[in-house]
Amino acid sequence: MLVKDDKVIFEKNRDGVRGFPVPDFPKEYPIPQELRRTVPLGIPNVPENEVVRHYVRLSQKNWGVDIGFYPLGSCTMKYNPKFNEDVARLPQLTHLHPNAPDSLVQGALRIMYELQEYLKTLTGMEGATLQPVAGASGELTGILMIKAYLKHKGEGHRDEVLIPDSAHGTNPATASMAGFKAIEVRSNTNGTLDVEDLKAKVSDRTVGLMITNPNTLGLFEREIKEITRIVHEAGGQVYMDGANFNALMGWVSLADLGIDVVHLNLHKTFSTPHGGGGPGAGVVLMREHLWPFTPVPTVEYDPDSQRYHLNWDKPLSIGKMHTFYGHFLVMVRAYAYILSMGGEGLKQAAADAVLNANYLRHLLEGEFKVAYPTRNMHEFVLTAMPIKRETGVRTYDIAKRLLDYGFHAPTVYFPLIVPEALMIEPTETETKETLEAFAEALIKIKREAYENPELVKEAPHTTPVGRLDEVKAAKQLKVKWESDT
Ligand SMILES: Cc1ncc(COP(=O)(O)O)c(C=O)c1O
Structure with a gap:
């Protein structure tokens, strides 16, 4: 597209060639004469087959996991089954209005609720919010929840978040966005967290530790139980960056490792493609003591009435982290993926x-x-x-x-x-x-x-x-x- 003499010109336009004919308004159309367009619509004349070829050619110039191997470390660019895309495109789901009352969207609420339950089972956690829309957004949610929890306990003076030197850049950025100082903890010669350095850096100012497991070197933090014990003993909380959960699904209960709160990237592990800036979901899962601080609304189920509902009544909640409930169709893909794989399949x-x-x-x-x-x-x-x-x-x-x-x-x-x-x-x-x-x-x-x-x-x-x-x-x-x- 070029702009010349203030007019937009499309290079592919050829006068006299027939593109898509835009019909004129019928005379009886109720738009007053003075509001009607007087100059022709400046869209190009290009035959349909040329338009199709143009876009297909452009798409072929790009790289994607449907074309070839894409071993982008930390990004889990795995092939995602097309079946899950089909499910996420069902009109019964795509045509829902986010303001629809709970009574009309029981199916959608059920998908969200059951997804939370599956992810809770997979991680061993007691609470979940699907609202954050990226890993970074999940991190901020988790750290703000920890902040609210500590303040509620009368420990609002804590201001240091410990972060390993191998961490993803979003970890220190999150700590800083939440108003804390990021304190670096060294890796040892094996590539895992140096426990002695951790011991030297925890104090009564420690908000908590943000730890990635497996870490960004692809190594499991073998001393994780000792690490979480040290942080808890100092009165801090342990946030796990679970972006690499693809390696752990079904094998490890994060609660057993001493993790208090974790985010998972549905847009890596659970069938939404990562990269390209598309929609994501950084679901946050937490232990019971952090549950009162989750963003509103939470998706809940009442066994008496057997109905699902959105609960806005959480006085200690950190508030909303995103419009509506996050990226619903990313949740649908994850739900379809989990159901089609089953527990053993995920493992x-x-x-x-x-x-x-x-x-x-x-x-x-x-x-x-x-x-x-x-x-x-x-x-x-x-x-x-x-x-x-x-x-x-x-x-x-x-x-x-x-x-x-x-x-x-x-x-x-x-x-x-x-x-x-x-x-x-x-x-x-x-x-x-x-x-x-x-x-x-x-x-x-x-x-x-x-x-x-x-x-x-x-x-x-x-x-x-x-x-x-x-x-x-x-x-x-x-x-x-x-x-x-
Ligand atoms: C280890 C780790 N943490 C956090 C993130 C941030 O996730 P997002 O890009 O969805 O914000 C990534 C992203 O690749 C990551 O690899």
Whole structure:
């Protein structure tokens, strides 16, 4: 689209070609003459088949998990069954109005209530809110609930949130948004939380600890029970960032580990695609003592009347965290996924995610340096430091070159504690053959780095566009058709 002499011009417009004919208002239409449009509608003339080809061609220029392997660490870009999409598109669900009275939406409330119950069972928690719309939104909800709880107990002076140095950036951002100081806790040489450093940093100012488990290195925090004990003893609460719950589903009760509150990313683990800025759900689950502080309304069930209802009557609630009840159709996908997988299926999915990640690490570890060479959970982190030192080829170049081999790059340069990091999460939905082909491509790229470094440094060579200004590409997205493409 171009703007010339204040008029919008579409390059694909061809005068005289018939596009979609917009009918004129019938004469008897009750719009006064003076309010009717006097100049023609400036929409382009383009035949329907060209419009379809234009958009399909654009969609093919993008990468997606429906096209190929997408091992973006920490993002769980797994393949989501189309069945769950179909369920979320049922008109009986999409046509609901969020202001409809409880009596007319019993089915929707039942879906939300039962989803809460399933997630409570999976985590061992006693309360749930589906309202937060992202992981970060769940974190803020959980930390504000802890803040309200401590204030209610007369401990409102506490102002420090302890956060491991391997944490996702949303953790310290959340602490700060809630008005607290983020205090970093070191990782030890095994890549897990350094318990001695934790002991040195807890105090009567500790609000709590935000801990990711498995952490962003893909490692299970083996000392979690000791960690939660230390924090509780100091009067703090333990918030678990459960964005990596794909590795734990059905295997571990978080309540047994001493977790007080946790968020899960439905838009990773439970069948809504992650990434692309689409709608998400950062469901928060909590122990009983935090339940009075959950956002309103809560979705509840009355066994006497056998009716579901929204409960707004929670005097200690932190209030609303999002309009209405959060992203309902994301909840529907999660509900369909849980029901179609069943408890054993979810447990198997977690086990397969861990198995796939360990197999892939095994295929690569002779060729690449694994940052923490130990048995991992759902993901692992490589460092390309030795390659960079010896050839000048960086992680960034390797990531770009992978596109030429038909693979999306892993997450790069995260976690921050690993230099030249490549964080790989294959997920449970990929086959052994795909994992092997990916490992082969990475190993080939490593060889290229030594034999022909420029080839890797100038990659990608086969994509519609080469290297982009990534900040601009995200912030000033150009999705228009251009006549020279
Ligand atoms: C470990 C971890 N925590 C928190 C988040 C934040 O989730 P969201 O992007 O939904 O806000 C992510 C996102 O990828 C994550 O990987």
